Each structure stands twice: as structure tokens, then as C-alpha cells.
Amino acid sequence: MEIPRYPESRALLLEDKAELDPLLWELQPRVSELTFANLYLFRLVHDYRLTRVGNSVVALGCGWDGTPYFLPPFSGDRAAAARTLINAGRTLYGADQGFLECHFPTWDGLEVIEDRDNFDYLHLRQEMAELTGKNYHKKKNRVNYFAVRHRYSVEAYEEKYLEGALKVLDEWQRIRTSMGPSTLEREVEGAAEALRLYRELGLAGIVVLVEGEVKGFALGELLNRNTAVCHFEKADLFMEGLYQLVDREFCRLLFLGCEFVNREQDLGELSLRQAKLSYHPVELVQKFRVRRKG
Structure with a gap:
């Protein structure tokens, strides 16, 4: 299945802040990736590109190892957009517990993987x-x-x-x-x-x-x-x-x-993990990767 593009899956631009800020703020996100500044500053590292799936604006990206993924959709029917991209072979990255409970109450056909290295x-x-x-x-x-x-x-x-x-x-x-x-x-x-x-x-x-x-x-x-x-x-x-x-x-x-x-997050670096834990966080904000089974 071909992944829908919006428009022509273009790169993230500084001018997109005016459009994306209200969408991201409406989500009241808990995961650190979901701010415009974070997306923009790491746009080249993760090859962030904007697309539209149905009525949802979505950021497509690539992991440090080159694996394609997408972030939780920013707007519209977020569950439908996520399902479409997962069925197309992409992995959802950065889903927190609230996103899963709201948009994936059942995990039929899905593999949900705890991503400890990226907990906030x-x-x-x-x-x-x-x-x-x-x-x-x-x-x-x-x-x-x-x-x-x-x-x-x-x-x-x-x-x-x-x-x-x-x-x-x-x-x-x-x-x-x-x-x-x-x-x-x-x-x-x-x-x-x-x-x-x-x-x-x-x-x-x-x-x-x-x-x-x-x-x-x-x-x-x-x-x-x-x-x-x-x-x-x-x-x-x-x-x-x-x-x-x-x-x-x-x-x-x-x-x-x-x-x-x-x-x-600590990205799995032991010394950084120890340093962050030494400040006694009140919570580790869990993140999950979701992909199609098989």
C-alpha cells in the first residue's frame, strides 16, 4: 500500500510553525517530541516530512538506524490515520499510554513494544x-x-x-x-x-x-x-x-x-540514564512503538 503524501511529502519548514503550533497545543502532549521546535531542530537527523492521511496531518521520519516511522498524528481522525500508516508498513513511534488507550483500545493485529530507551x-x-x-x-x-x-x-x-x-x-x-x-x-x-x-x-x-x-x-x-x-x-x-x-x-x-x-530521554546511554535517575523523577513517561504483526 502506498503511503499518502501531503503535499508531495514535503520537508518540514520553519514557516510551518504557524500551522502546526495550534495542532500540537490542542493535543496537550506529554512526550517531548511533540513540539514544533523539537521537530524542526531534528528535521535533518530524522528526515521529518509532512503528509496528510485522510484529514490528519502527520510527520513521517526515520530512526537513527534508518527505519521509517511516523509520530502520533497531529489532528483529525488520529486512529484511522495511524492504522493506515501501520497497514502500509510504517512503525508508529512515540505513542504514550494515553494515545494507546484512546485510539487503540484493542490491539488486534498489532505489536506494541515498550521503548524504554526513549521514556521521558x-x-x-x-x-x-x-x-x-x-x-x-x-x-x-x-x-x-x-x-x-x-x-x-x-x-x-x-x-x-x-x-x-x-x-x-x-x-x-x-x-x-x-x-x-x-x-x-x-x-x-x-x-x-x-x-x-x-x-x-x-x-x-x-x-x-x-x-x-x-x-x-x-x-x-x-x-x-x-x-x-x-x-x-x-x-x-x-x-x-x-x-x-x-x-x-x-x-x-x-x-x-x-x-x-x-x-x-536517555537514548539507552547508561551514564546518562544514571544521571537522570539521580534527580528522582516523579514519573517515567512511557513511550511505545506500534507496528503490524508479522
Whole structure:
């Protein structure tokens, strides 16, 4: 079965934000992929293309291994659109429990696979902002360790900090790459574009300045009415406690109306998983892949 195209399965463009933002907001998504900024910043990595299936707008993409997939449809008869694409041989990626319960109450002919490597880490924003209690004792100690050793300030991210933030990003990539083979280049490209286009993409962020020089930054946006999502956080790897400070200040200064912060997935990287779990998430937002049996 040929997959329907819309129009001619064209690539995602920055101008699509005006159309897609209302559709995505109406969904009130819980999974971090379903924001325009995330789609746009990783459009080349995952070859995101827009199509229309029936009355539904859908993003088609490819996994890191080249496997074709599609994200939960953005509008219209979402169940019918998903069924059509699954029957055409594509895998649904990024379905959460709510999507499955609403649109696939029975799994006849479907294989539903838990995707642990892509579970999102959900945290209470206030806990992350205050680092109080025994669960955060070590995190707070590291912030204090940094604070007594450095003269620093925290500012809202603006264009004047672009050059400094890109320098942090380049140095971060250089050090991480020196530790062994990696696929960091794609992540770095997305982060650099986010820094350049933060206004156009509707992102907000903070920078940490040490002696007037940018040493760390974080960028994010609203995911739904009650949740912010942090897309990027990078800092000088040799300044102990700086990462913890960046995390704290992002939650302390931004998105104050939100109860939760989604800190995205660990992609199956053991060290990243341990680091994310050390912040004691209140929930791991489950994601599933759905495909045709056989």
C-alpha cells in the first residue's frame, strides 16, 4: 500500500510553525517530541516530512538506524490515520499510554513494544528549583561547591550570548568526542541552531556567566499547560557543580507556572540514564512503538 503524501511529502519548514503550533497545543502532549521546535531542530537527523492521511496531518521520519516511522498524528481522525500508516508498513513511534488507550483500545493485529530507551524523565519543577530534602543533598552540595569557588551570575539567554554559548557547545563536543566514538555531531547541530533561532522557535533559556564569560546554558519551552521541556543543557565539563547549577536555575527562573519539567530521554546511554535517575523523577513517561504483526 502506498503511503499518502501531503503535499508531495514535503520537508518540514520553519514557516510551518504557524500551522502546526495550534495542532500540537490542542493535543496537550506529554512526550517531548511533540513540539514544533523539537521537530524542526531534528528535521535533518530524522528526515521529518509532512503528509496528510485522510484529514490528519502527520510527520513521517526515520530512526537513527534508518527505519521509517511516523509520530502520533497531529489532528483529525488520529486512529484511522495511524492504522493506515501501520497497514502500509510504517512503525508508529512515540505513542504514550494515553494515545494507546484512546485510539487503540484493542490491539488486534498489532505489536506494541515498550521503548524504554526513549521514556521521558518527568520531574517536579519546584523540587528541581530548590533541591531540598535528602534526595537532593548531593546535588545541593555540588551547587554550593561551585558557588564558593566562582564568581558567577545567571541571565536570561539573549542573542548577545550566542557566541559564548556556541563556544561552550564546541568545547563540550570536543571533550566528549575525545572520550571515544560518538554520534554527538547531530545533537550539537540541533543545539547550535536552537541558540541561533530561539526567538523564531519560541524557546527560552538561561546562561551561567563566570567572570563575565558564558560557561553553561539551557534552552526549553512549554510542552503543555502544566509542563515545560528542557531540550538542551550544556556546560563546562571541568567545572564541578556547574551542570547542577544550570539545571537548578532553568527550573528556578523559567516556566514558573508549570508544575513539571520534562527532561527528555536517555537514548539507552547508561551514564546518562544514571544521571537522570539521580534527580528522582516523579514519573517515567512511557513511550511505545506500534507496528503490524508479522
